[in-house]
Amino acid sequence: MASTPELDIGQKLNEGKTKEIFELVGQPGLVLVQSKDQITAGNAVRKDQMEGKAAIANRTTSCVFKLLQEAGIKTAFVKQHSDTAFVAAHCDMIPIEWVCRRVATGSFLKRNPGVKEGYRFSPLKMEMFFKDDANNDPQWSEEQLLEAKFSLAGLDIGQCEVDVMNRSTVAIFEILEKSWATQNCTLVDMKIEFGVNVKTREIVLADVIDNDSWRLWPAGDRSQQKDKQVYRDLKEVTPEAMQMVKRNFEWVSERVKLLLERQAGGRVVVLMGSTSDLAHCEKIKKACTAYGIPCILRVTSAHKGPDETLRIKAEYEGDGVPTVFVAVAGRSNGLGPVMSGNTAYPVINCPPLTPDWGAQDVWSSLRMPSGLGCSTILSPEAAAQFAAQIFGLTDHLVWCKLRASMLNTWVALKLADQKLQACSI
Template identity: 95%
Template sequence: MESTSELKIGQKLNEGKTKQIFELVDQPGLVLVQSKDQITAGNAVRKDQMEGKAAIANKTTSCVFKLLQESGIKTAFVKQMSDTAFIAAHCEMIPIEWVCRRVATGSFLKRNPGVKEGFRFSPLKMEMFFKDDANNDPQWSEEQLLENKFSLAGLTIGQCEVDIMNRSTVAIFEILEKAWATQNCTLVDMKIEFGVNVKTQEIVLADVIDNDSWRLWPAGDRSQQKDKQVYRDLKEVTPEAMQMVKRNFEWVSERVKLLLEPQSGGRVVVLMGSTSDMAHCEKIRKACTAYGITCILRVTSAHKGPDETLRIKAEYEGDGVPTVFVAVAGRSNGLGPVMSGNTAYPVINCPPLTPDWGAQDVWSSLRMPSGLGCSTILSPEAAAQFAAQIFGLNNHLVWCKLRASMLNTWVSLKLADKKLQACSL
């Protein structure tokens, strides 16, 4: 890790309750986000110094943003620079806190009498609050946000942008919820903020996500809560109480590193009937790699060498690594059916169809004898995606990439529609 002493730090651009933002003179478009040792509650009605909090918060937020970026979420985060600071893209912040809830608790119960604590929201409950400390961050409607017509870094916040932030908040919550579940920890609720990148005019996840940003209940048990609510609930702030709060924050900062580690391995083994199918298979391998899945290519023919095909199958069954087989065979596909009839692992047919006989050849992949369960997917990228969905059931990192990919596809369509409408006016 580098040191902030190596940076040419310019003027302070902003200061909040728990961090300071500085310009980087020799790196236009980037800023330094410096955490502080201060902990607050109730819009700083209560505030205390907690020695070491800056390092704990910076470690937590850096791990969280790394997880989100590796999944494919667009964020302002660039890299952790020191124990207490990270570099980020310079953004003009949208003055809204987006709150996403899975479990009813806290202020939601006060605003919605009659709802019992623990009520589970499926789908997630979305709320937004205008950042205004003097008025205790009032809750806003979507209509209020639209009527304010915020303009930041040259981008006016309209319906398209609100929809993108809304959809992104859900995806971000679900990714972190999935990751925390690997530690048997329930992500109860979370608040995040977005900014407009001053260089690209893109809306990106910005600010920080640390232990001030969420509620975390190990084993779904509120009595074991590890988040800032412990500090909010203190009747008296004593040195002993602050040590307890610090231990909870340290617990989170240690566990959050584990969110970057896969819970289980897996691989895709592509069996091709001939090296003439190599280009088709390389597309599968490239797509698997994007999901973080190992992909191995082999050549074998179920027609010309069934004994060798079954030997290769046994080779990958014998080491206990979860495996998805993809059979790439043109003309008469015997490879997929033979594999499916002789292994309990999933088998996907992905035949490289040609224009001349493709309409006839595909039936050898679609029309299976009874007792065979192999699927058929014609697109090599889609075959890799299906394999990723299988592994995503037990590997949260693969699942997170799939979830982010869904979001990014949706956002690209939304932006394309906005651009088309602008051209039509």
């Protein structure tokens, strides 16, 4: 591959059935992942050239990795470089395919006779396959993976690392499943791979995720499948058949861009009784921004100006934008109850408690008259999270950030425990 003005491309580091990996001269820790026009099935027992596949695959995988990164998933992806290539962190790949299944189909049915196609896995079904073309990628157990004692980029793959990959695979699947549901598509199953970043020695999602990586059934109907299974099922590879396969791949590469778009808008309106509460409110706004939720700060007092409070409320009810109100009022909190009694939108009390009277003041937020449904959350960050959970019911991008945050919290605790145990030994 010829060098470009932007990148000085060095030697080829690796080559697979559908891509090549090149070093980037002068940029240690980064590589170029170049897609190929080849399409394969059955460990390349069947393989053909599909003109334009490299560009289609690169568009798809770049969009998928952008979606996952914006949610908060750690990946090797850095940026799309060209129509057919992207820049990624250099990783030592862990030779395991992690397969996550929501619906029973394909090879699972062959290995588990008696299970009917369409059986739904709740929770998700996890499987591992060792990457070994000569032996048709045999299925492995967790025990086999641990006994293999892989060591990559200076990181030993033990129980902690296996648990992290297992947990991450579930989260990644659920994020993509939720996203594809916005296009009325069922994510049936998916295979992904992890690598160890050679600079940070951190496990990250690596390789690619394109239309070779999953099964997608529009409207949950297998007869409408848009993935590589269409190619696998061909009785005869003809130019006409390959055009049909290509159209399916193009359909996915166009639709996947829509996964990056918000399906529903929303906002948080923070009402504070006084500007003395501004620092508390700014924390709510900062946390909302991290979830991608617009946040507006207003000053109003339900005690001193109830008519103005209700006018502000009506202002945000009148434009049709889904809204969560957060009432920030200390001492005697009349703001949250008045709002809750006069709007059908959710209201969250988030009183800024002080050390002297906080224990007494909080009861004005907790002890509500009948007919009021406002909740009380003391932490400003937690109030923003609760608002995000409300919006996440209809906005998949907010939901994805929440799901990734759950994963990252779990992984941080797992790694902290591992580090503590190592210090104790």
